Amino acid sequence: MEAVSALSRPFKYALIAVATGFGAIFALAALIFAWLWLAWAGHEYKIGWIEVPVHYRVSFEAKIDDTVYTGSTVVEVTYVKTPNWQNWPGVSDDDYPHIRGEAASLTLPDGEVICLLAGAGARQVGERANSIDWIAANLLAHYPLNYSQGTFVSVEMAPHLSGSAEIPPKLMPPMIVFSDPLDPTTAHLVDAADPDRALAPGVHFLGARIAVTLDPVSTGIGTVLPWLGDRNDPGAPTSFTTNKDAFTHENHGRPLGRHDFY
16 A cells, blocks of 8 residues: 555655646736736726827818908827836737827818818828828927937926917818818818918818917818718728729829728
8 A cells, every 4th residue: 555655656746746736827818818808908098198189170261352351270199108117019018108189170252161171180191191100299389309219208297388480381180172071072182381282272281380379179060061971970981092093093092081080
């Protein structure tokens, strides 16, 4: 019996070692799962987030003879800081600002509509992808910017953004003109360096401004361009030009989309 018992001891110890090993692996897996779930829940419910919303009015003007026409929109940029323990790939949005708003529009007497795509974030349209947070950081931040970071404006600095400024051509948001606002295929890109070339004869673009404001976020672009549909309707069309249309060619093969305006 003692011999049998002696022979069984290695197997007993081996089973204990295996069980202990599996237990450790299971405990580690449970710990990792719990940590990932906590990071996801923290991000989903914004636990520990710091959010600072700033409203910007973006306005622009065009002139016909001695009459000046103005279009504008108010866009909200929310500057965000998330806790470090939520900064996991696929979980955190890396503290990038959140942009809420829509394009500014200006309707001229002949029916032509000029749109300044101030609410489209950093989406590339033509040669430009100037988002409102980038424009504000360059023109309204009264301190040196840290270009090594992705956000440029921190939540601590956001409350100190103030004033107004002319937007130079190199920082101009994308612009589009419609000869017929009821037909999206009449869209053309407007070159900020030579805007009058895309506009009707006699129309002169006078420039654009950005300013910090307390006004609410603008709505109503859908009434100017009814084919856009409801921004919250998942069944509404998402693109409005094809390869046959001038805008798509001017935009390097990318069609005009609903997300260009919202």
